[in-house]
Amino acid sequence: MTAKFATVLITAAAALSLGACASRPKAAAPTVPPAASAPAETAAPAPAPAMGAVVPGSQEDLAANAGERVYFALDSDLLDAEARSVLQLQAAWLQRNPTVRARIEGNADERGTREYNLALGARRAQAARQFLIRSGVDSTRLETISYGKERPIDPGSTEEAWARNRNARTVVIGLGER
Numbered sequence: 221m222t223a224k225f226a227t228v229l230i231t232a233a234a235a236l237s238l239g240a241c242a243s244r245p246k247a248a249a250p251t252v253p254p255a256a257s258a259p260a261e262t263a264a265p266a267p268a269p270a271m272g273a274v275v276p277g278s279q280e281d282l283a284a285n286a287g288e289r290v291y292f293a294l295d296s297d298l299l300d301a302e303a304r305s306v307l308q309l310q311a312a313w314l315q316r317n318p319t320v321r322a323r324i325e326g327n328a329d330e331r332g333t334r335e336y337n338l339a340l341g342a343r344r345a346q347a348a349r350q351f352l353i354r355s356g357v358d359s360t361r362l363e364t365i366s367y368g369k370e371r372p373i374d375p376g377s378t379e380e381a382w383a384r385n386r387n388a389r390t391v392v393i394g395l396g397e398r
Contacts, residue, residue: 277317279392286313290348292386294329297343299351307348310390311355324348325389326366327373329382334368341366341388348388363393 274280282288287310290303299307314320326345328337345364353359374381 277320277392277395281317282310282313282322282390282392286310288391289387289389291383292344292388294382294386295332295340297340297347299347303348304351307351308355311352311357314352314357314361319395320392321361321363321394323391323393324352324362324364325371325391326364326368327371327385327387327389328369329385330369330372330377331382332369334370337368338366339368341368344386344388348390 274284279288287306290299290306292298292303293300314322324345326341326343326348328340328344332340342364345366349359349362349364352362369385372381372385373387374384
């Protein structure tokens with residue numbers, strides 16, 4: 221390609237680019253005197269959330285505004301102060317979203333037998349559920365399941381990994397009718 225031809229192409233592309241960016245004058249919006257305004261119409265539906273926006277009542281909303289997991293000590297289903305604080309936030313979130321139904325998933329670390337960990341996960345899920353019910357959440361909106369050691373969030377075999385895997389996770393499972 222010759223230098224002259226390349227210069228012509230670049231100049232033409234620049235001109236087209238600038239032409240595409242040119243703005244046109246906007247027409248002034250017609251003003252309507254208050255006395256002559258049209259009768260109120262029904263409200264337009266709310267616009268759909270923007271890409272990346274958190275949808276109210278969603279799992280992302282729960283995680284962002286209340287937290288979705290509480291953690292437990294080794295071989296325990298007792299709620300410590302931090303767990304109670306998170307569950308209090310979850311209860312308030314669930315009360316603000318009265319049509320949301322949730323499942324509480326109990327989990328354990330990899331140590332112990334499958335049966336022991338399933339039972340421990342069930343006790344952990346039940347402890348979280350009972351706290352939410354005592355905090356005013358309707359029991360019919362909450363269900364529990366235990367995954368025991370079958371669904372670790374950290375596959376490691378360290379104290380830190382085991383601590384992360386000893387949890388109860390609250391999951392939005394649907395919107396009921398109210």
